[in-house]
Amino acid sequence: MNKSKIGIVGVCSHVESGAQRYEELMTKAEKALKDVGLDVVVADRAVYSATEALTACDQFRTAGIESLAVMDVTWVCDSLKYVFIHELKVPTVFWAVPYTETFSIGCIQNFGSVLHTNGIHYEYVYGLPSDHTVIEKIRKVALAGQIIKKVSTLRVVLLGPRQTWRVAGPQDMTLEEWEFSETLGPTLLHMEMEEIIEAAKKIRDEEAKATLDSLKGRTGKYLCDQECMLWAAKVYTVTKQMMQSNGIDVVAAECYPNYGGLMNQPSSWIEDDGYILDTEGDIAHAVIKYILNLAAQGGCCALGEVGSYDDEKDFLSIAHEGSAPASLAESLEKVQVSPEGDMGCFVGLPLKSMSKCTVCDMQGSAGNYQLMIATGEILPSTHEEWVTGGEKLLVKLRIDGAKPSAVLDRMMEAGLHHHLVIKEGDYAELLQIVCKYMGIKIIAI
Structure with missing residues (x-):
């Protein structure tokens, strides 16, 4: 098989804490995922609005991603992440960062409850790009996305x-x-x-x-x-x-x-x-x-x-x-x-x-x-x-x-x-x- 192709995007809010970490987190995340053999497509910029989310979706769709990692760099509204779920319809893993003031993991829990209500499965990880267990879980989601896409066209x-x-x-x-x-x-x-x-x-x-x-x-x-x-x-x-x-x-x-x-x-x-x-x-x-x-x-x-x-x-x-x-x-x-x-x-x-x-x-x-x-x-x-x-x-x-x-x-x-x-x-x-x-x-x- 070719390398599994995963998109990665960081979502942020102008009124929440933590957005200053975006560049560092994305750079390290891209490297860590490439190091485990994935074909990584990084969104062109941080996503703060629905318009920016749609632009990122167009980028990912053109690139032919098979799965998606969404990093909650800060707390964001459900409507922002909804765009990625509804537009792309690929296996998605939400990435929480371990900074208390961001409420990143709580944000994922909140959106996860919405997905659960609608019968949509998701995976999540918690940690930094240096955490091997985080990267390994994302790697498996990426491979699962590739398998699912291949089965869908079988x-x-x-x-x-x-x-x-x-x-x-x-x-x-x-x-x-x-x-x-x-x-x-x-x-x-x-x-x-x-x-x-x-x-x-x-x-x-x-x-x-x-x-x-x-x-x-x-x-x-x-x-x-x-x-x-x-x-x-x-x-x-x-x-x-x-x-x-x-x-x-x-x-x-x-x-x-x-x-x-x-x-x-x-x-x-x-x-x-x-x-x-x-x-x-x-x-x-x-x-x-x-x-x-x-x-x-x-x-x-x-x-x-x-x-x-x-x-x-x-x-x-x-x-x-x-x-x-x-x-x-x-x-x-x-x-x-x-x-x-x-x-x-x-x-x-x-x-x-x-x-x-x-x-x-x-x-x-x-x-x-x-x-x-x-x-x-x-x-x-x-x-x-x-x-x-x-x-x-x-x-x-x-x-x-x-x-x-x-x-x-x-x-x-x-x-x-x-x-x-x-x-x-x-x-x-x-x-x-x-x-x-x-x-x-x-x-x-």
Whole structure:
């Protein structure tokens, strides 16, 4: 990703104390934010009036900011900060300075109550630009703003949609698609699986063989025949071409009963290319993968579901018939491609050990969505455990602070979906910030 772009503005009043600090505070704030890797756009001047606020908004809009930091250098009226909230509509963090006579923090509390009443989320910080915790919080708001903007312009393909029919709604879409798209922002596009299949049939075996050879470093040992792997290479080629030519980052593909195994190996390859190809038509979790990859600025996610758990040994066994990228295995020698159906296959591997991971699960409808956010670790799996688990994706997951049975109880109680997305690293706080700005309920474990 490019650097997160944040605007910063200082608001002041001619009749309040503290405005004399404006230049020093802005100069130090700009430097501190740039030092943590942000693209910083500073307002051309201190803002004392609505006219000056509008001018700053025009500057920020032209610069394409993704988030905003508003420093209350003095106490100001609500109507001044309202301009920035209403005009820009980007994730905003209010910055209080620690000078008693300014009532800076009280001013933020006052305006925050107005935002709360109107259902508008905000974050705040308290301190000087030299305070690392202040700068780190603003950095996360800036990254959240970048993620939210990218999700709002995301194009997601539903590969293999239902045929034309309806009860009392859209003819070939669902109201659920409309609601998800309107709430979170992505554009949902329909394409037929037959388009991929027909295009794949036109690729010659020689071309597919060259593609397969080029992917040798990302392909485990395969138990299916060469014809099956050549077909996977053809499907991979046309799917990736379709994504690149249409500016598509995320695809949720139809699976069984008609297309079981068709997209598993192509998904494994494509996700190591930096795209998302879900193999079960799961739009929500495909988008969560996209968000987590943005948060981590790269890498791949694993998707699976609970197969069993052991309270005594303190882990959940997560499994999936399998499309995980080979990069998620400890080594390529532990990746195996097994046959499924006539020309399909699935990718099996034990997920590599991780000292820290983030685990998510999304569910909801009618514009009301919830996201489970948890952290944990991935324990090493033995070869015997992987074989016993069906030679599919196997993840030995230990959730921080909760027994496996308690995790399942919490998921059942909240009505969460059966799919889990797992990403190496701790992105819990950042995801919570993203969810709060997007109006997604957070389910904590």
